[in-house]
Amino acid sequence: MHFKSVLRALLLALTCGSFALTAFAQWQWIDKDGRKVYSDRSPPADILEKNILKRPGGFARAAVTPEPATSAADPASPAASASAGKASAPKLSGKDAELEAKKKQAENEEAAKKKAEEEKIAKSNAETCERAKKYLGTLQSGVRIGTTNTKGEREIMDDAKRAEESKRTQSLVDGNCK
Template structure:
């Protein structure tokens, strides 16, 4: 007896799932790329009637309305309905979102402005480094005694080898920053 109950349940489940699949996909057609499409909505107006493989009972393939007839029939649906390609009054669809394009352009402009500000900041820092390095080289080459503070906080005079090493380092900065 259990076997009969299980088999009846199984049969009802299979029949129910088959019914739900067919109820969801009442339309079947071949799109312009040659692929089979299943849908609960009618195909777009640009699909020829010969490409419609299956439709609900009593449904008819509607003739392609013009943009004016469509706008009169349903005022809000004119923007969402397909429009004839040769209609001169049809809005031109570019496939681009103007708001998204404006935001993208604004972000690019902001990034360009940040980049330019950063480049100006770097150029200003290089100019300051150049001036400081030139002044320091002039001080080292003037013949004056140069003092430095050591780690203990005491003043020490630089010897000639330390002066030469510092002048060499400053010359490297001048070569890179003074262009």
């Protein structure tokens, strides 16, 4: 009986110790955007050695092969410009392209909605303009115009009311007929 309890305690200690070791197996580096990254996996190959801040014990970074001497010595060479272009170009995964496509589609839909709203406003302004022009023409023609007062009684517009209404209608024409 005593042997089994000692064996269990030993197994428990080994298990706890292995969890503690894996918890401390953390990589830490600074990515291309300057953000600090923590991970249990090694950084991507494009992360420079100087940007690796912490690595778990026992892990060594794979040796980086130097570029050919021609590209380092002559920055104008095609090999140097091609490698510089590859290094600076962002790498897009399938998810990024899919996200960009969805973002582009949302922007297109938003632009279409905005255009439709602008067309609706323009159409409304054109209709208001036409009605205001017709009403202004009627006011300026001198024809007797009847209106209904608040009591529901019919009244004929006098000259003062006609001048006031003409001024208001002219401002509508000026505002909507551009």
